[in-house]
Amino acid sequence: GESVGLHLPTLSVQEGDNSIINCAYSNSASDYFIWYKQESGKGPQFIIDIRSNMDKRQGQRVTVLLNKTVKHLSLQIAATQPGDSAVYFCAETLGGSQGNLIFGKGTKLSVKP
Amino acid sequence: DAGVTQSPTHLIKTRGQQVTLRCSPKSGHDTVSWYQQALGQGPQFIFQYYEEEERQRGNFPDRFSGHQFPNYSSELNVNALLLGDSALYLCASSLGGGGAWKTQYFGPGTRLLVL
Numbered sequence: 334g335e336s337v338g339l340h341l342p343t344l345s346v347q348e349g350d351n352s353i354i355n356c357a358y359s360n361s362a363s364d365y366f367i368w369y370k371q372e373s374g375k376g377p378q379f380i381i382d383i384r385s386n387m388d389k390r391q392g393q394r395v396t397v398l399l400n401k402t403v404k405h406l407s408l409q410i411a412a413t414q415p416g417d418s419a420v421y422f423c424a425e426t427l428g429g430s431q432g433n434l435i436f437g438k439g440t441k442l443s444v445k446p
Numbered sequence: 447d448a449g450v451t452q453s454p455t456h457l458i459k460t461r462g463q464q465v466t467l468r469c470s471p472k473s474g475h476d477t478v479s480w481y482q483q484a485l486g487q488g489p490q491f492i493f494q495y496y497e498e499e500e501r502q503r504g505n506f507p508d509r510f511s512g513h514q515f516p517n518y519s520s521e522l523n524v525n526a527l528l529l530g531d532s533a534l535y536l537c538a539s540s541l542g543g544g545g546a547w548k549t550q551y552f553g554p555g556t557r558l559l560v561l
Contacts, residue, residue, distance in 0.1 A: 364546070364547060365547040367547075367549075369552075374554075375554055375555075376450070376536050376538075376552035376553050376554045376555050377489065377536070377552045378552070379549055379550070379551060379552075382547070382549065384547075422488050422489075424488070426547045433479060433491040433494055433502055433504065434479075434481075434489070434491060434550065435491070436488030436489050436490070437488050438486075438487055438488050439487075439488055
């Protein structure tokens with residue numbers, strides 16, 4: 334069936350280092366892949382998305398890579414800052430699903446000063 | 447420019463009761479989606495409203511129902527509450543009724559506790 338999961342539940346990095354958060358998906362029909370950041374007590378905040386016909390997309394300090402061969406998605410955060418500490422979710426949406434998101438369980442990123 | 451707002455922020459109910467949660471979408475948005483997020487889990491899609499109609503539904507029982515008003519705001523109703531309904535209920539808004547992905551912006555959520 335369709336699923337979105339994450340390889341690591343927690344990730345601890347030093348401030349200033351780069352972070353890489355990984356995600357696996359199983360549905361080849363997924364149309365878009367999206368990363369959200371959720372801070373404690375808040376709703377998910379959109380970070381970046383990538384369409385299935387792309388393999389890389391860059392934003393401000395973030396890069397998303399999509400490897401359809403192995404059904405793997407990653408979020409790279411450059412020069413990680415304490416404000417980046419949060420739970421990161423990858424999500425997918427299926428073609429023709431009119432936009433409902435299927436979320437994974439999340440990775441908790443902790444940034445050490 | 448106001449983002450997505452939800453009310454109330456917290457709610458405590460007992461088993462068997464009914465609850466109504468409210469959502470106002472981001473300015474200019476016309477589509478509202480509802481999600482349930484259990485503690486330590488990712489959000490799960492409940493349903494999506496567009497043009498005052500339920501357009502798509504996730505794997506949730508009929509106890510979960512909703513409504514969208516002409517001003518695009520929305521309500522989520524849950525009847526016959528169960529302990530397992532305790533969760534953070536998130537509303538997300540987006541623009542456009544087409545089939546392609548449109549960025550969904552989430553509100554802060556309503557924390558529901560069922561005793």
